[in-house]
Amino acid sequence: MLNLSDTESRILRVACDVFAREGFRNADVQVIADLAGVGKGTVYRHFGNKEQLFLAASKHAVEEVAAHIWKDVIGDADPDDVLANIGTTNMLRKIAASYASYYQRKPGVVELMIQERAEFRQSVFPTHLMHRAEHRGGLERLFQRGMERGELRDFETGPVADAFADMLYGSVVNGCLDGGHQHLPERVACAVEIFINGLACSPIHEE
Template sequence: MKPKEAPKFTEKQAEILETAYQVFAKEGFRNTDVQVIADLAGVGKGTVYRHFGNKEELFLATAKYCLTKAGQYIEQQVLQEDDLETLRDHVGALEILRRAAVAYAKYYQNNPLTIEILIQERAEFRESVFPTHLMWRAEARERMDELFKDAIDKKLFRNVDPKRATDAFADLLYGSVVNGCLGGGKSQLVVRVENAVDIFLHGLVRHDAPSSE
């Protein structure tokens, strides 16, 4: 199965969005002046509006741009020139999950301002916009469901609903990254996620633990 095609941005749009990413993350949506973004990007304010309509649409395009970059980075790190089916045959679902978790953490460790964008999106557009990170998760989840199903079918994991496993894994990654960034641990996201995933995959309860009965 192939992933859904990522949104396409022209070179000029990408230049504007890279600048908008920095300004929105540091100044906040309400305090950002589009003229400042235009000046820093080396274009006219009208050019920004011609590509993105208004300040709100520019911000939402910035959020989508951030997660598009994240998705592309994670996919490249995980697949490494293979397709998912080939990779699954070569290294197995468990290794793919580990690679995905580490790549996810590395992206946000290198691009922590992305978290600021996602938090602002939730704060400013709570009533009008479906969160971009949830939209991105929904588009990626079919492949994750397949990975968990494969691991369950091969008796690597206990028999649980693959969709529940996907939700738990995604929640673990997102929560680890957000809490790490907000808690001042931006430089340690990879270690934080590796620890969380190790516990997720192997559990806390010992197989020889005494019964509570």
């Protein structure tokens, strides 16, 4: 997580809202400063320029999602204790539900991810993909523990972890883009049940 001062956190929260609403090109740093209750020079002193402010806001939003999920699912408990109490599939459901609830409350974060790709595709690797790569191991370990506990059939954890993350991301992005962010929990819950239970009665092999 970013090690931020109270002033930096406040600036980034406001910046996320303004960039999501106005877009990178139309957003005014002076407006961000005014809404954050600081001088424009303070914004530049902490974040350098408008581009760096936008990228910091995007990173802050992605890390806030992760913190939100951890607080919802794990809290102050030991992750292994939580897993022992609720099981692997229920932990996956809780992770997905928390992910959906964050974007239901803050659908504008999806706009930041889309803008980042549109504005900086030649110079910046997408923040959400970088964050996912850095934390992929935790999700792989969860699937591995599920196999060890006999709750999941054997599979290669990497591709399945990617598929689970892709499913969550796609459900949320499409849900927000079609204006249905208020229904994200239901949309994501449906996708998770299909993911966990599968569709085929038995393995299907294409000839």
